[in-house]
Amino acid sequence: MNKSITFLVADNDTASRLLTEEILRSVFKEDQAIDILSTGNGQDAFELCNRSEVKLIITDIKLAEINGFELTKRVKKSFPNIPVIIQTGMITDDIEKQIYAYGADAYITKPVNIHLFSKKITPFLLKLN
Numbered sequence: 001m002n003k004s005i006t007f008l009v010a011d012n013d014t015a016s017r018l019l020t021e022e023i024l025r026s027v028f029k030e031d032q033a034i035d036i037l038s039t040g041n042g043q044d045a046f047e048l049c050n051r052s053e054v055k056l057i058i059t060d061i062k063l064a065e066i067n068g069f070e071l072t073k074r075v076k077k078s079f080p081n082i083p084v085i086i087q088t089g090m091i092t093d094d095i096e097k098q099i100y101a102y103g104a105d106a107y108i109t110k111p112v113n114i115h116l117f118s119k120k121i122t123p124f125l126l127k128l129n
Helices: 014-028 042-051 068-078 093-101 114-128
Strands: 005-010 034-039 054-060 084-088 106-109
Touching: 005 014, 005 042, 014 034, 014 054, 014 114, 034 042, 042 054, 042 068, 054 068, 054 114, 068 084, 068 093, 084 093, 084 114, 106 114
Parallel strands: 005 034, 005 054, 054 084, 084 106
Antiparallel strands: none
């Protein structure tokens, strides 16, 4: 069996966080072992990156302590090879510019569509193999 891939899901909304975790599990089914770290706190998310071999981060913008933009900025400074995908319920031109200005690799809009979600993360997953 392949080595487990560790994902980090950061979202202050528990239901959204659990849904993202379920979508990740459904994308992989039994093809690949995965571990999912999960938190609603941006500072905790960054600390999890320091303690674990996180391969991909999916974060909301709204988080406790530090927001998703600041989390992305810190991750990209310390771990530039970890892809960060931001999830947001509202996308405007300004928010899209901020997403990329802080260093995110992509974004996904909420409510999450499983097919679009899978399509969006696939290029990053292919780089892991």
